[in-house]
Every structure is written in structure tokens, then in C-alpha cells.
Amino acid sequence: MEITAESVWNNCLNFIKDNIQPQAYKTWFEPIQAVKLSGNALSIQVPSKFFYEWLEEHYVKILKVALTKELGKDAKLVYVIRMENTYGNKQPFTEKIPSANRTAVKSQEVDVPFNNKSPELKNPFIIPGIRNVKIESQLNPSYTFENFLEGDSNRLARNAGIAVANKPGGTSFNPLLIFGGVGLGKTHLAHAIGVDIKDKYPEKTVLYISAEKFTQQYIDSVKKNNRNDFIHFYQIIDVLIIDDVQFLSGKTGTQDVFFHIFNHLHQNGKQVVLTSDKAPVDMQDIEQRLLSRFKWGLSAELQTPDFETRVSILKNKLYRDGVEMPDDIVEYVAKHIKTNVRELEGAIISLIAQSSFNKKEITLNLAKDIVDKFVKNTKREVSIDYIQKVVSDYFQMDVSTLQSKTRKRHIVQARQLAMFFAKKYTKASLASIGSQIGQRDHATVLHACKTVDNLSSTDKQFRKYVEDLAKKLSL
Incomplete structure (x- = not known):
């Protein structure tokens, strides 16, 4: 032979x-x-x-x-x-x-x-923990589904995460995009998916990375002339989890390389999980071809938890830490800290710390002191209705005039300013802002925000409008 x-x-x-x-x-x-x-x-x-x-x-x-x-x-x-x-x-x-x-x-x-000594080579990507062929996942094992409590505000996202963890790359939730405001658990849920996959499928290569770090690695690879190596590295990942994908906004080169990595992974049945503080429709300066791929799978929103869920989160935290606390104190904290799970848990930790360090009993008064500090230090959110009223009063017109279809310049500018401040001071989506300010679409709101930015830098009088209104709206 x-x-x-x-x-x-x-x-x-x-x-x-x-x-x-x-x-x-x-x-x-x-x-x-x-x-x-x-x-x-x-x-x-x-x-x-x-x-x-x-x-x-x-x-x-x-x-x-x-x-x-x-x-x-x-x-x-x-x-x-x-x-x-x-x-x-x-x-x-x-x-x-x-x-x-x-x-x-x-x-x-x-x-x-073969008589050459094996060269001392380093992986070109600065990912801590790469040793031999095993790629460390960079996951936090303390973020699990068990301590991510389910409620109406997160049920869809949590259940989609569980489905993905059970069958990575094998569901229609690919990519799975989890979006929502600060402190609602996006990173926790992303880690929980990865942790569960590693538990069920130890042979799979899972990698969690922030979009910021991904961008930095890409920039380094271009400097060192090994961009293809960067791409090849990411193409061997079975489950890629990218946190804060909105960070890619405006970064054309990184978006381009991520587009090709995403295509390769998706075509080969690999799972992609993304988190963002915005829904795809509200993301600015992200290429349309990339946004269209974000929409291929499921976009699941994490909303502000309701009172019952907030109480459950606090009780679960206390149970895990082996601490007992009267129900009326737990409910007081849950009632007054509404928008951010991270702050909610932080308040309870502060309460326990104050009690143990100062040898004080945990009382309702102590809880009030702690909560007051948290609420005071947190920028309070104003409503879109309130913003419209302040802007209308400033320009001496009715809210109905502000919302009307008229194209008179001073009314259009007032409407654009209301949209600009609604985006700045609320967590509402662009679509929601447009709907509440005269039944406009999200594209109109986006255009309004860009117009305000442009006029602020070129028109002295208009800049004064922005500064005056900012003072009136800041609490």
C-alpha cells in the first residue's frame, strides 16, 4: 500500500x-x-x-x-x-x-x-485564565438561577435563560438579548445562563466578556496585526456571552468584526447571549445589519420589580446570609426603594452592618435613616408628563399645543426639548417617549435628540433654553 x-x-x-x-x-x-x-x-x-x-x-x-x-x-x-x-x-x-x-x-x-525547543508563546488576547486548551469562562459561580428570584418583571427573561441553558444553540432564542435599566439583574442572569450551561455541558467552551473588554482586545489585535487570530479565537467559543453590548455604539471596526464572529457562531449552532441597557430599537450608532441580527432571536426585558418581588428578593438575601429581620422592616425597605435591585440589597446590607458595628437593634427608625440616605443619593426620576408641563410653562404654551401636529418653529423646538429631556431624565424607551409626546414614533425622538445636541453647540439662545430647563428639571 x-x-x-x-x-x-x-x-x-x-x-x-x-x-x-x-x-x-x-x-x-x-x-x-x-x-x-x-x-x-x-x-x-x-x-x-x-x-x-x-x-x-x-x-x-x-x-x-x-x-x-x-x-x-x-x-x-x-x-x-x-x-x-x-x-x-x-x-x-x-x-x-x-x-x-x-x-x-x-x-x-x-x-x-522536532529537536527545536517548544517556543514560549503567549495567547494574543488578554483574557486571564487561558491555560492549555481550556479557556476559563470568566463566570461568577455565585450568580445562579436559584438566587435570581422570578417575578412578573423578569419572568420572560428568566425562563428564556433557562431554556437556553438547557439547550444552548438549540432554541429559537439565539441570540438571547436581555435588556433593562441599571441594577435590575442583566449581568446576574447572563452569568446564571453560563454557569448552568457549564454545569450541564462541561465539555462546552463558554466565555463571558464585557463589550468594553472585547473592544479593547480587538483594538490590540489590530495594533499587533493579528486580527484574524482574534476572529479565529472567538469562532471556537460554543457559548459567547457579551455584557453591555450597547458599548459597541459608534465603534465601526469592532461592530464589523463582531458581525462576522456572530454570523459564524450562529451558522454553526453556537449560542450567543447579549445584555444591553436598551432595546435594539433604541440603540444608537449600531449598524442596521447588526441590529437585524440582534432581533433574530428573543429580546427579553427586565423591568422594575413589583412590591411582592422586592420583598421576596430581600427575604431571600437575608435567608442566604443567615440573618433574621422583622417583616415590617423588610416591607418598609421594599416600599421605598423601587427601581433598582442592587440598591435594594445594598440597603439591607447597610442595615445589617449598622446594626452589628454600632451594636444597635434593627428598628424601623434605623431602617428609615438608611433608606433616606439611599433615596437621597439616588437621582430621582421625573415623569414625562412633568417634563412636558415644565417645558410648556417655560415657553408659555399649553401641553396640548406642545403635542399638536403644528410645524411652527418655536413649538417644534419646545417639543424637541421635551423629548430630549424625557430621554435624559427617564428610563422610558424612545418609542414610549414619542407615544406620550404627541403620538410620534421613536425615529422622531431620535431626530429630536440629535437636533437639540446640534443646536446647543451652534445657537447661543437655544443653549440658554437647555440650561434653564435643565435647572428647572433637576431635583
Whole structure:
């Protein structure tokens, strides 16, 4: 039987497969192709320079043993590295390139005699915890579904998260976008999904990362001229969780690279989970092609918890910490801190700390003191109705005139200012603001906000309107 590059490499693969973890084999050896055999030198094609470096750093010993068994002690390995100019929708880790197409791909050969010492190489991406083939998930194990209490305000998001954790990449919730205001549990739920997946599917590669850190890694990869390596790294993730995706606003290069990573993961049945402080319809300066992909799956909102849910959250927190507290005090805290779960738990922690440090009994008066500090230090939210009234009074017109369809310049500007301040001082969506200010759509509100920004920087009189109204509305 004729000895060919394919037969030698297949024998090597059979040996390697028996000696390493299945996931590692799938990730790092299945994509390799045997190219040619020349005497005792076997040439293999790998998808990127990063791929070659990883093999050399982590698998040089097993490669040497396998190839020596096949070609003797003078065996040599030659890497043929694909040098792609574009990445498009290619799938460099899974795609077998037909030999007829190989001429279209530039390549670089690296001759590696096995007596070389394995080079000391570092992963090009600053992700703490990458050791060997195992990629640390960066998940916080204390964020679980068990301590994310269900209520009317979060039922859809929580149940969608559980469905995704049970069958990552296998539900219609891909991507799953969790959005809502500050302190409502977006990050907690994102971690809980990842933690549950790692528990159920330990072989899956899960990675949690903030959009800010993702952007920084991308910038670093461009500086170091290894953008393709950055892309390839993210394409091997099974479950990618990106927190605060609205941070990508205005960052065209990062959006572009994320678009291609997202496409690859989605096409290959991998799961993407995103969190944002805005619904897709309200995101500014995000490319339409990316927004359309955010809408492919499910966008689930985390709303402000109702009173019963707030009480349950506090009682659960106290139970976990082994602390007892009278119901009337728990209910007082829940009644007065309404918009932010983080502040809710913070108030209880402060209450317990004050009690233990100062050896005071936990009383209703102590609770009032603590709550007053929290409420005072939190910027109080004004209503859209109140904003319309203040703006109308300032311009000496009725609210009905402000909301009317007239195109008179001074009325249009007053309406635009009301929309601008509604966006600034409330957590309402653009669609909700438009609906309440004269039945406009979200695009009108977006245009109003941009107009106010532009006029503020170019028109002295208009800037005075903005400053006067800001003083009247700040509480």
C-alpha cells in the first residue's frame, strides 16, 4: 500500500485521538489537512499563525511521538499556514478547503525540526485564565438561577435563560438579548445562563466578556496585526456571552468584526447571549445589519420589580446570609426603594452592618435613616408628563399645543426639548417617549435628540433654553 501524506497523517490522528480530550482533538486537529509528504517531512495545512503557535506550544510532544512512529526518528513537520486577506463568512476552524481551491489562498511555510525547543508563546488576547486548551469562562459561580428570584418583571427573561441553558444553540432564542435599566439583574442572569450551561455541558467552551473588554482586545489585535487570530479565537467559543453590548455604539471596526464572529457562531449552532441597557430599537450608532441580527432571536426585558418581588428578593438575601429581620422592616425597605435591585440589597446590607458595628437593634427608625440616605443619593426620576408641563410653562404654551401636529418653529423646538429631556431624565424607551409626546414614533425622538445636541453647540439662545430647563428639571 502506497504511503501518502493523508495515510501518514490519518495514522498520526488515530494515535493523537486516543491520547487527548475529545474537545481538544475536535478544536485543534480536525481542521488540519495533510498537504504533501516529501521523504521524512510531512506538510500539514493549518488555518492561521495563531493555530500553528498553539499547536507548537501545547502539542509538540504528542506530534513528535506520533510522527516518529510513522516516519522514524528523523521525521520533520512543515506547517503550511493559510494567510487570508479577508475573513468574510469563512469558517477557518471547521472548513475543509478542496485542493482545487487551494491556489486562491496564500500560504506561508514553517519548517519545524522536532529537536527545536517548544517556543514560549503567549495567547494574543488578554483574557486571564487561558491555560492549555481550556479557556476559563470568566463566570461568577455565585450568580445562579436559584438566587435570581422570578417575578412578573423578569419572568420572560428568566425562563428564556433557562431554556437556553438547557439547550444552548438549540432554541429559537439565539441570540438571547436581555435588556433593562441599571441594577435590575442583566449581568446576574447572563452569568446564571453560563454557569448552568457549564454545569450541564462541561465539555462546552463558554466565555463571558464585557463589550468594553472585547473592544479593547480587538483594538490590540489590530495594533499587533493579528486580527484574524482574534476572529479565529472567538469562532471556537460554543457559548459567547457579551455584557453591555450597547458599548459597541459608534465603534465601526469592532461592530464589523463582531458581525462576522456572530454570523459564524450562529451558522454553526453556537449560542450567543447579549445584555444591553436598551432595546435594539433604541440603540444608537449600531449598524442596521447588526441590529437585524440582534432581533433574530428573543429580546427579553427586565423591568422594575413589583412590591411582592422586592420583598421576596430581600427575604431571600437575608435567608442566604443567615440573618433574621422583622417583616415590617423588610416591607418598609421594599416600599421605598423601587427601581433598582442592587440598591435594594445594598440597603439591607447597610442595615445589617449598622446594626452589628454600632451594636444597635434593627428598628424601623434605623431602617428609615438608611433608606433616606439611599433615596437621597439616588437621582430621582421625573415623569414625562412633568417634563412636558415644565417645558410648556417655560415657553408659555399649553401641553396640548406642545403635542399638536403644528410645524411652527418655536413649538417644534419646545417639543424637541421635551423629548430630549424625557430621554435624559427617564428610563422610558424612545418609542414610549414619542407615544406620550404627541403620538410620534421613536425615529422622531431620535431626530429630536440629535437636533437639540446640534443646536446647543451652534445657537447661543437655544443653549440658554437647555440650561434653564435643565435647572428647572433637576431635583
